[in-house]
Amino acid sequence: MPWSERNTHHWHDWSLADLVAAKQGQRVSLVVPARNEAATVGNLVSKLRTTLMETSDLVDELVVIDSDSSDETARIASEAGAAVFASAAIRPDLGTYPGKGEAMWKSQFVTTGELIVFMDADLTDWDTHFVRGLLGPLVNNPTIELVKGFYHRPGEHGLDGGRVTELVARPLLALHRPPLRDLIQPLAGEWSIRRSLFERLSVPTGYGVELAALVDTLDTRGMDAIAQVDLGRRDHSHQGLFDLGLMATQIVGMMSRRLGTGPAGDEVGLRQYVPIDGSTKTVERTVSLLERAPLPTASASDMVG
Ligand SMILES: O=c1ccn([C@@H]2O[C@H](COP(=O)(O)OP(=O)(O)O[C@H]3O[C@H](CO)[C@@H](O)[C@H](O)[C@H]3O)[C@@H](O)[C@H]2O)c(=O)[nH]1
Numbered sequence: 001m002p003w004s005e006r007n008t009h010h011w012h013d014w015s016l017a018d019l020v021a022a023k024q025g026q027r028v029s030l031v032v033p034a035r036n037e038a039a040t041v042g043n044l045v046s047k048l049r050t051t052l053m054e055t056s057d058l059v060d061e062l063v064v065i066d067s068d069s070s071d072e073t074a075r076i077a078s079e080a081g082a083a084v085f086a087s088a089a090i091r092p093d094l095g096t097y098p099g100k101g102e103a104m105w106k107s108q109f110v111t112t113g114e115l116i117v118f119m120d121a122d123l124t125d126w127d128t129h130f131v132r133g134l135l136g137p138l139v140n141n142p143t144i145e146l147v148k149g150f151y152h153r154p155g156e157h158g159l160d161g162g163r164v165t166e167l168v169a170r171p172l173l174a175l176h177r178p179p180l181r182d183l184i185q186p187l188a189g190e191w192s193i194r195r196s197l198f199e200r201l202s203v204p205t206g207y208g209v210e211l212a213a214l215v216d217t218l219d220t221r222g223m224d225a226i227a228q229v230d231l232g233r234r235d236h237s238h239q240g241l242f243d244l245g246l247m248a249t250q251i252v253g254m255m256s257r258r259l260g261t262g263p264a265g266d267e268v269g270l271r272q273y274v275p276i277d278g279s280t281k282t283v284e285r286t287v288s289l290l291e292r293a294p295l296p297t298a299s300a301s302d303m304v305g
C-alpha cells in the first residue's frame, strides 16, 4: 500500500474520548506563534481552551508565543486564557531573532509536553477538531513523529494550495524531495511533532520552518515517520504578493542550504520593484536565512551557517 494511503487520515478517524484515553501519560502542548494577530487570537484561544482543556483533557497547556507584536496580541491572548510568552524574553542568553520559526523554536523552553501541536493565530475558518486530528496519528502510532494538516482552502485561486505552496514549495519538492509530493499542504501552519524529534531539528527562524521540518524528517527518519490528516476547511488572513516574496526567498534559501548550494552568509538581499506615480521604486529587503541549531547543542554563537 503506498504511503498516501497508509499514512493519510481524516480528523474524525478518532473520537475525542478515545484520544484522551489513548494519550495517557503523555502531555500535549499547543503552541500558537503570533505576530500582530489581535483580531483573531482571542477567539482562537478561548475556543481551544474551552473545548480542549476545560470540557476535555486533550491539551495540557496552551501557549501563545508573542513574536514581537506591536498590537494587543499578548494582552488579548492572555485574557482569553493562554499562557503568553514574548519570544524575545525566552532564554535571552540565546539571543533573539525575528520570525515565526524563532517563536516556535523558543517555545521548546516554555513548554513541557512530549507532543507539540502548532497552530497559526490568524485563522478565520477553522475549528478545534484541528488539534484532535493532528494528535490522532501521534497518540495511536509510535512510529509517527510528525503530522501535517491538510484542508480545503475555500476560494483560493481555484487550487487547493496557496500562492507560495503552488509556485515554490511544490516545485522544490518535485525537484529535490519527490516523496514529499504526497503532502497535500506542505506549508500548513497546523502540524504536530514529538518533542524528541523537534529538539533534534535545525529550525529556520523565519518561514522556512515548515518545509525544513518535513525535509529533515524525511532525510533522518523516512516517510514512515510522517502522516497527514484531513482537517476539513481552513481559511486565514492573506499576505500580499510583495511580502510572500520574502517568504518564498526564505523557503528557497532553506532548501538551497540543504542542497549545499546556499549563500555563504545568513542574509540575502531581495530586490523588488514597486510602481509608484508612473515610475518604479526599487525596494531592497534583507531576508534572513538564519537557522537555530538542534536544541541539545544550541547556544547564542552556535547557529547553523
Ligand atoms: O514573524 C512572524 C510572522 C508570523 N508569525 C505568525 O505565524 C503564523 C502564520 O503566519 P502568516 O504570515 O499568516 O503565514 P501564511 O502567509 O499564512 O503562510 C503559510 O506558510 C508559511 C510558510 O510555510 C507557514 O509558516 C504558515 O504557518 C502558513 O500559514 C501567524 O500566526 C503569524 O502571526 C509569527 O509568529 N512571527
Ligand SMILES: O=C(O)[C@H](O)COP(=O)(O)O
Residues within 6 Å of the ligand: 156, 161, 162, 163, 164, 165, 166, 187, 237, 238, 239, 244
Ligand atoms: O500556503 C501558501 O502558499 C501561503 O500560505 C499563502 O497562501 P495564500 O496564497 O492563500 O495567501
